[in-house]
Amino acid sequence: MIKLLIRYINLMVATILVLVLLSFLLPFFFPGDLLTNISGITPQSEQQRIALEQAFKLDQSIFQQFFLYIENLLSGNWGVSSVTQLNLTDEIMLALPATLELVMYSLIVATFIGIPIGFLSGLKHHNPIDFSVVTFSIVGYSFPVFWLALIFIITFCLQLQWLPISGRIDLLFEVQHQTGFILIDIFLSDIGDTKAAYIDAIRHAILPTIAVATITTALFIRFSRRSVIDVMQKDYIIAAKSRGFTQSQIFLKHGFKNALIPILPLLALQLSTLITNVMIIETIFSWPGIGNLLIQAIYQQDYPAIRVGMLVVALIVLVLTISLEYVSRAFDKTKDDKERAAF
Incomplete structure (x- = not known):
C-alpha cells in the first residue's frame, strides 16, 4: 500500500511540474508584449519597464525566470489581471x-x-x-x-x-x-x-x-x-x-x-x-x-x-x-x- 501511495505521489508531482512548465511558457506564445503578458501591467515609461523586467527577471536566464514563477505560485503571488488590475x-x-x-x-x-x-x-x-x-x-x-x-x-x-x-x-x-x-x-x-x-x-x-x-x-x-x-x-x-x-x-x-x-x-x-x-x-x-x-x-x-x-x-x-x-x-x-x- 505504501509503495502504491509513493508511486501515485511521484506521478502527481511529475505531472504538476509539467503543467507548471507549460503554464510558464504560455506568455511566450501569446501575442503582444511579453512583459505585459507576464505581469499584467502595461509599462507607462521606460523606467517602469526596466523595473518590471528586473522584478520578473526578464533580464536574466529563462531558468531563473522559471524558478521565480514557481516561487510566486507557492507564495500566492499569481500576478494581476491586465484588464481589471486586480490580484x-x-x-x-x-x-x-x-x-x-x-x-x-x-x-x-x-x-x-x-x-x-x-x-x-x-x-x-x-x-x-x-x-x-x-x-x-x-x-x-x-x-x-x-x-x-x-x-x-x-x-x-x-x-x-x-x-x-x-x-x-x-x-x-x-x-x-x-x-x-x-x-x-x-x-x-x-x-x-x-x-x-x-x-x-x-x-x-x-x-x-x-x-x-x-x-x-x-x-x-x-x-x-x-x-x-x-x-x-x-x-x-x-x-x-x-x-x-x-x-x-x-x-x-x-x-x-x-x-x-x-x-x-x-x-x-x-x-x-x-x-x-x-x-x-x-x-x-x-x-x-x-x-x-x-x-x-x-x-x-x-x-x-x-x-x-x-x-x-x-x-x-x-x-x-x-x-x-x-x-x-x-x-x-x-x-x-x-x-x-x-x-
Whole structure:
C-alpha cells in the first residue's frame, strides 16, 4: 500500500511540474508584449519597464525566470489581471468555490440517481426496464450540454418563468463572501430572511445542476450497469445461486461492494469532462465560477488570467483524478490480498 501511495505521489508531482512548465511558457506564445503578458501591467515609461523586467527577471536566464514563477505560485503571488488590475489570487479564490459547488451538486445528483438506476438495470438485464434505462442513458449522453442548458432556459425561465435565468442568488440578498460556498455563506451572514435566501440560492442552482448532471448521470448509469452485469456472472455469484440464495440476497452480500470497485477508475477518467461541462454551463447561466472567469478573460485577451486560470483548472482535474485512481487501486489491492489470504 505504501509503495502504491509513493508511486501515485511521484506521478502527481511529475505531472504538476509539467503543467507548471507549460503554464510558464504560455506568455511566450501569446501575442503582444511579453512583459505585459507576464505581469499584467502595461509599462507607462521606460523606467517602469526596466523595473518590471528586473522584478520578473526578464533580464536574466529563462531558468531563473522559471524558478521565480514557481516561487510566486507557492507564495500566492499569481500576478494581476491586465484588464481589471486586480490580484489574480483573489479573483481565482472568489471564483473557484462557485465552480466546486456546481461540481459537487452535479456529482451528488448523478451518484444518487445514476448508480442505483444502473444497478437496477444491471440486475434486470435484458428486460423492458433495462431497455428503457439504456435508452435514457444513450439519449442523455447524446445531448450537448450547452444545447440542453439553452432548452432549459427557454422552457423553465422564459416560457414557464419558474426558475431564475442566471447567477447564484438574487442581488436583493446581501450575502457576505466568507467561504465562497453560497449556502455556507448564507448561514454565516447576518441577513434578515435566511430561509428565503436559501430557497432563492437553491432555485438558482437547479437548472445548472440538472444540465450538468444529465450527462454525468447517463455515464454513471452505463458504468454501474456494466459493472453489475460483469459481477453477477462471476463464479462465486453462480455458486451462491446454486445454494438457493435469492438474487437480492446475493447482490446485497456479494455483488454490491464488488460492483462499486470497478466504477471508481472509470469515474476518475470522466472528471475532466464533468469540469469542462461545468465551465460551459457557468458561461450560459452567468454562474460566477472559474469557467466564466476564463471565458471573460479570453474575450478580453487577459493573458495573465488565462494562464493562471488554466493552471488552476488543470491542477484540480489532476489531483481529483489521481486521488480517485489511487483509491480504486487501493480497494483492488485490498480485495486481492483478502482473496489470497482466504485461499
